[in-house]
Amino acid sequence: MSKTIKPLVAGNWKMNGLRSHLDVYSAIADGVTANLASKVDVMICGPATLTYALAQAGKGRAVLVGGEDCHTAVGGAHTGDVSAEMLADAGATAVIVGHSERRTDHGEADEIVKAKAEAAWRAGLIAIICVGETETERKSGNAVSVVSGQLAGSVPDGATAQNSVIAYEPVWAIGTGLTPTAVDVEEIHGEMRKVLSARFDAEGDSMRLLYGGSVKPANASELMNVANVDGALVGGASLKAADFLGIIAAYA
Numbered sequence: 001m002s003k004t005i006k007p008l009v010a011g012n013w014k015m016n017g018l019r020s021h022l023d024v025y026s027a028i029a030d031g032v033t034a035n036l037a038s039k040v041d042v043m044i045c046g047p048a049t050l051t052y053a054l055a056q057a058g059k060g061r062a063v064l065v066g067g068e069d070c071h072t073a074v075g076g077a078h079t080g081d082v083s084a085e086m087l088a089d090a091g092a093t094a095v096i097v098g099h100s101e102r103r104t105d106h107g108e109a110d111e112i113v114k115a116k117a118e119a120a121w122r123a124g125l126i127a128i129i130c131v132g133e134t135e136t137e138r139k140s141g142n143a144v145s146v147v148s149g150q151l152a153g154s155v156p157d158g159a160t161a162q163n164s165v166i167a168y169e170p171v172w173a174i175g176t177g178l179t180p181t182a183v184d185v186e187e188i189h190g191e192m193r194k195v196l197s198a199r200f201d202a203e204g205d206s207m208r209l210l211y212g213g214s215v216k217p218a219n220a221s222e223l224m225n226v227a228n229v230d231g232a233l234v235g236g237a238s239l240k241a242a243d244f245l246g247i248i249a250a251y252a
């Protein structure tokens, strides 16, 4: 973690959460004291059906609300899709784009991820742009080049430390309980910093780089101490307030 970058711990609820889950959000928000919030930014990215309710519950509280995906267009004939403007209107301040589950389930390639990030900015949202290699790509020694390629293809020109966050999520670590070694995370995050700094100068130096993939309270401190890890993108553990607060505490 860099001493000059305020970390971000973002939860991604994925396709989980009914209105009854607002209690989880409230328990998380209750645990994020003013002191904690001064040291770490906290966000819950929930399903679109909950965005408005989460944002309402978040009024006057320190836990930000984000979406999980957006369409590239402002509106129109795109049945079932949600625009960045709709998320912003519902109270979101950020949106995840390019999550590997979108890349796999919906065939989203770098070009569309880039367009979604631009759509997020157009609506005034922070784009949380996800990259990460598959197990096969890691085993064949291509993790660094795959991630660099995804960064080049998915991060639009004009990215700044304010409008963008990058999340490195090795696909094989998501929801599996497996995590890369600290050395492997350091290698990828170091490469991401090099690529982003070369392309965006000072903005790339200070852009937040999150690690995601089986982050738990038990491994959060180790991951937090890796150079160029500026927070976490948390799936399963963000659905339980105690676990998520345990992770946040490691970044404070």
Ligand SMILES: O=C[C@H](O)COP(=O)(O)O
Pocket: 012, 099, 169, 173, 174, 175, 176, 177, 212, 213, 214, 215, 233, 234, 235, 236, 237
């Ligand atoms: O966006 C979050 C990631 O996909 C990580 O999920 P996980 O913490 O359940 O492994």
